[in-house]
Amino acid sequence: MTLKSGLLLISLLLPATLWMPVAYAEITEALPNQQQTVALKLENMTCAMCTVTIKKALQQVKGVQKVVIDYDTKTALVTFDDQKTSSAALIKATTDAGYPGSLVTSISQ
Numbered sequence: 001m002t003l004k005s006g007l008l009l010i011s012l013l014l015p016a017t018l019w020m021p022v023a024y025a026e027i028t029e030a031l032p033n034q035q036q037t038v039a040l041k042l043e044n045m046t047c048a049m050c051t052v053t054i055k056k057a058l059q060q061v062k063g064v065q066k067v068v069i070d071y072d073t074k075t076a077l078v079t080f081d082d083q084k085t086s087s088a089a090l091i092k093a094t095t096d097a098g099y100p101g102s103l104v105t106s107i108s109q
Contacts, residue, residue, distance in 0.1 A: 036080060
């Protein structure tokens with residue numbers, strides 16, 4: 001028996017699945033969205049254009065999903081992914097933009 005005929009005989013006797021590569025799928029559990037909403041009290045807001053500057057500064061923070069600035073109350077309502085950023089990073093962003101902020105309250109987690 002030659003090598004060629006031996007391999008042919010083996011391939012006929014063994015199921016084809018033994019020769020095929022096996023693919024494994026890892027099952028992962030999707031994590032719930034880690035959203036948090038905070039209200040920030042902001043200083044140095046003197047005009048309506050300040051709201052634009054603050055909003056841009058907050059939107060540049062990784063993980064920020066929504067920003068609502070209220071000029072009348074001098075506050076910012078920020079929704080963000082708490083796995084990517086923190087309220088301290090938000091305060092730093094507003095402070096670096098010239099509008100020091102402080103945490104009023106954490107609205108949702």
